[in-house]
Amino acid sequence: MGGQEDVTVNTIGETSKHLALRGDVATAKVPLAAEANEEVARIASAKPAPSAKRVYLHLEGIHGERLPGQNYGVYLNVPGKNPADYPDHLVGVVNFFGATHPHERGHQGHEGDGGLRLTYDVTDYVRVLHKDGLWNPVEATVQFAPLELEAPEGEALPKEPGEPDTMALIGKVRFSTE
Numbered sequence: 546m547g548g549q550e551d552v553t554v555n556t557i558g559e560t561s562k563h564l565a566l567r568g569d570v571a572t573a574k575v576p577l578a579a580e581a582n583e584e585v586a587r588i589a590s591a592k593p594a595p596s597a598k599r600v601y602l603h604l605e606g607i608h609g610e611r612l613p614g615q616n617y618g619v620y621l622n623v624p625g626k627n628p629a630d631y632p633d634h635l636v637g638v639v640n641f642f643g644a645t646h647p648h649e650r651g652h653q654g655h656e657g658d659g660g661l662r663l664t665y666d667v668t669d670y671v672r673v674l675h676k677d678g679l680w681n682p683v684e685a686t687v688q689f690a691p692l693e694l695e696a697p698e699g700e701a702l703p704k705e706p707g708e709p710d711t712m713a714l715i716g717k718v719r720f721s722t723e
Contacts, residue, residue: 552723557581558685559719563606566617566639566689566713570628573718575685582682584722588668589675598722599668602636602687606716608660612641613691613713620688621670622679628690633673637665639689641713659716667720687718 558577620628
């Protein structure tokens with residue numbers, strides 16, 4: 546029979562507080578479960594294969610009343626202060642399309658259940674960090690940095706007035722394996 550395989554999802558770490566994005570770098574420290582250390586080490590040292598276990602980063606409950614008009618880069622375990630200086634640690638981008646006020650009903654896939662959810666497969670990043678000795682088995686650091694737009698060569702970007710008091714909230718930053 547051609548049935549679907551059972552997939553076991555294990556949460557290996559998550560934050561307990563909301564994280565506010567207010568136009569500058571924001572950092573989430575994600576405590577990792579001690580029992581997950583061996584599993585992550587096995588995944589990091591395994592040969593890449595389509596059927597191999599994966600490590601995922603989940604951003605859950607993204608919402609706000611006045612959402613930022615810019616995207617944020619999502620960086621994993623940056624060794625320095627400025628995430629933008631470490632493009633090889635960029636695991637994804639957050640845009641706020643589809644994010645709503647926390648009390649509004651969402652649209653398809655976001656039915657007022659706590660906001661927008663984004664998931665990133667970070668397995669290859671974890672492999673490199675593990676190999677380079679930059680994976681902390683106790684705590685992962687996820688940073689969010691506003692991304693600057695770049696004008697096409699020879700052109701300038703139009704100046705837009707800043708939006709005061711823009712803010713997005715991320716309800717939970719979570720890692721899982723499956």
